[in-house]
Amino acid sequence: MNLHEYQGKEILASFGVRVQRGIVAQNPDEAVEAAKRLTEETGTSWYVIKAQVHAGGRGKGGGVKLAKNLDEVRSISDQIIGMNLITPQTSAEGKKVHQVLIAEDVYYPGANEPDEYYMSVLLDRANARNMIMYSTEGGMDIETVAEQTPHLIFTESIDPVLGLQPFQARRVAFNLGLSGQAFKEMVRFVSSLYKAYINSDATLFEINPVLKTSDDKIMAVDSKVTIDDNALYRHKDYQEMRDIREENPIEVEAKEVGLNYVDLDGNVGCMVNGAGLAMATMDLIKQAGGEPANFLDVGGTADAARVEQAFKIILKDPSVKAILVNIFGGIVRCDRVAQGIVDAYKNMGDAINVPIIVRLQGTNADIAKDLIDSSGLDVQSAIEFQEAADKVQAVVS
Ligand code: GDP
Ligand code: MN
Numbered sequence: 001m002n003l004h005e006y007q008g009k010e011i012l013a014s015f016g017v018r019v020q021r022g023i024v025a026q027n028p029d030e031a032v033e034a035a036k037r038l039t040e041e042t043g044t045s046w047y048v049i050k051a052q053v054h055a056g057g058r059g060k061g062g063g064v065k066l067a068k069n070l071d072e073v074r075s076i077s078d079q080i081i082g083m084n085l086i087t088p089q090t091s092a093e094g095k096k097v098h099q100v101l102i103a104e105d106v107y108y109p110g111a112n113e114p115d116e117y118y119m120s121v122l123l124d125r126a127n128a129r130n131m132i133m134y135s136t137e138g139g140m141d142i143e144t145v146a147e148q149t150p151h152l153i154f155t156e157s158i159d160p161v162l163g164l165q166p167f168q169a170r171r172v173a174f175n176l177g178l179s180g181q182a183f184k185e186m187v188r189f190v191s192s193l194y195k196a197y198i199n200s201d202a203t204l205f206e207i208n209p210v211l212k213t214s215d216d217k218i219m220a221v222d223s224k225v226t227i228d229d230n231a232l233y234r235h236k237d238y239q240e241m242r243d244i245r246e247e248n249p250i251e252v253e254a255k256e257v258g259l260n261y262v263d264l265d266g267n268v269g270c271m272v273n274g275a276g277l278a279m280a281t282m283d284l285i286k287q288a289g290g291e292p293a294n295f296l297d298v299g300g301t302a303d304a305a306r307v308e309q310a311f312k313i314i315l316k317d318p319s320v321k322a323i324l325v326n327i328f329g330g331i332v333r334c335d336r337v338a339q340g341i342v343d344a345y346k347n348m349g350d351a352i353n354v355p356i357i358v359r360l361q362g363t364n365a366d367i368a369k370d371l372i373d374s375s376g377l378d379v380q381s382a383i384e385f386q387e388a389a390d391k392v393q394a395v396v397s
Helices: 005-014 028-042 070-080 142-148 166-175 180-199 229-234 249-256 275-287 304-315 334-351 365-373 385-396
Strands: 022-025 047-051 064-067 100-104 115-124 129-135 153-158 202-212 218-220 224-227 260-263 268-272 294-297 322-329 356-362 379-382
Touching (some): 005 022, 005 180, 005 202, 005 224, 022 028, 028 047, 028 070, 047 070, 070 100, 115 142, 115 180, 129 142, 129 166, 249 260, 249 304, 268 275, 275 294, 275 322, 275 385, 294 304, 304 322, 304 334, 322 334, 322 385, 334 356, 334 365, 356 365, 356 385
Parallel strands (some): 268 294, 356 379
Antiparallel strands (some): 047 064, 047 100, 115 202, 202 218, 202 224
């Protein structure tokens, strides 16, 4: 589950990470109220108005703007709320902005120019460890830094059992070229950030930029946070942070009915039982010259109701040109699944407007094939993987 910047900052603050203060607002009136409160609390007289959407690069797209008085807070908020924000990380249509974060201006002019760093904590799956990735090149998008100046990106690999060691936090501060008060602040920042990452069951905390203010404070100006869905049951308060307006509507609906569905860009819908078989099926579709339109694991019970739900979800994606059903009848018998498909098909009538290829393998596969073949419906059956691939190829090419 991805979070908004303001939600990520709330979590960071709860673990003692210094963050740029801000208050979220749904409309220009709330924005002005938020700005007044911020001035009372922090003394700031300038504000940053930041679009809250699940995408980075907002600054480049016009979603982050400086306001120098309350009138500007009102007019800029009015302009950003409701806009369709297009950034390098959104689709071409952009993302609708529902709310803004009114933040204190922390780039106040001082004796020293403020410095921006990049820092993220993430899961390093290949090494089964956590990793802190950081760079002196903050504020830029990290992919560009990785491409053009890879020597400016540092990593710190952390044993998940031992946790972050004090010398590692000091090495981060050292490699960022800090000294004195800023060095101490950075050591504390890194430790608290790692604590936030671990205790919130996150898979990513990305802070870009981390700011060194002109008075040597280290703070998070932005946050991108992903919480592991499988751990959400342990965090009731984070569950409430889910903003389904930011999520793929078909995926949201699939989740509601308990289907494991991931939307993809291709044209062949797939309905499969078991994640491993689903992955193999996607490979098969690619090999046959198609592109999978989704990943869908229907789970163990592939009865008529379940199959119908799955068909409905798959067909919501307008790019689907054919559906490949690939079910292994191990616990569930193939003939039961076949009957489920036939019943669902009859129930749905005209709603099914693309060819369906069904491959059933396992207990009673032959009976299942006969059931499909004699149903009189526009469903092609197969028992072997290759047979299914050939039939997919015939309909997509
Ligand atoms: P992103 O573009 O989606 O990554 O959004 P960020 O939260 O990183 O903000 C984009 C940029 O806005 C930052 O890199 C800063 O340069 C700038 N910015 C953020 N906060 C402030 C602030 O308090 N004052 C000023 N002047 N600029 C800010
Ligand atoms: Mn950023």
